[in-house]
Amino acid sequence: MKEENDLQKVKFAFIGSGTMAEAMISALLRMNIAKPENIHAAGPRFERGMELQSIHGIVPFTENSKAASDADIIILSIKPQKLNSVLNTLEGSIKPTALIITIVAGATIKKIRSGLAHDSIVRAMPNTPAQIGAGITVWTASESVSTEQLDQTRKILSALGEEIFLEEEANLDMATALSGTGPAYVYLFMEALIDSGVHLGFSRRIAEQLVIKTIQGSIEFYTKSDLHLSALRNAVTSPGGTSAEALYFLDKAGFRTAISRAVWAAYERTLELGSDNPNNTHQIHN
DSSP: OOOOOGGGGSOEEEEOOSHHHHHHHHHHHHTTOSOGGGEEEEOSOHHHHHHHHHHHOOEEESOHHHHHTTOSEEEEOSOGGGHHHHHHHHTTOSOTTOEEEEOOTTOOHHHHHHHHTOOOEEEEEOOGGGGGTOEEEEEEEOTTOOHHHHHHHHHHHHTTEEEEEOSOTHHHHHHIIIIISHHHHHHHHHHHHHHHHHHHTOOHHHHHHHHHHHHHHHHHHHHTOOSOHHHHHHHTOOTTSHHHHHHHHHHHTTHHHHHHHHHHHHHHHHHHHTSSSOOSOOOOOO
């Protein structure tokens, strides 16, 4: 019999029932942190709620206020563009003692506090590997969050992988651009390498196998090494060799600059999404 923990008596409400919400629900249940009957999930699509109920045994809702009314911990897991309208549906429905955890990109603690007239707020930014418990989440909290609520948050986020608490909320916008968006950069890089292998003449299956194992092995080697990344790179870059030639062309093509500018663009977009009037269109800077 599994040992009961303090969070198993807590009532959760997920406002938004998309991919990240399901990842968190799955992690809470897999790690025996919460009980399915104590998890509410609200979303506009009735079919999605029934799907989550069928898979995880949670309680679905289509009205945000009803899902949140008796919750001890409320997780905002919606798109930034929907935040203002969702906050309007929740105002006045939240218990004074409840903890709000927001994973909405760009949404500041100040904005959530103003929209809900509520002070106990945690802002967190997980990334998609959280779906398999291999993510990393950067988070911070308002001054009103109690020691008990901080401990509860750590347990919840640890179920998704590693967690890092940072005092400065501005770091959350940076983390969104670096680690939150990071998997997209990695997948694009992998896709480009695989396509290059196919262009050379490999089958796609072989090219994928070569690229995946190369990246996995490189990361594992780095984590077990005391060497700096540049030293590891230099170790496989013989003068006049194939690596030297390839790296020359990457530098010539502005590889490092492109990565840096991409991360900066993601950071700027995060700030835009956190503004009072986020929209789906924005200027692309040259």
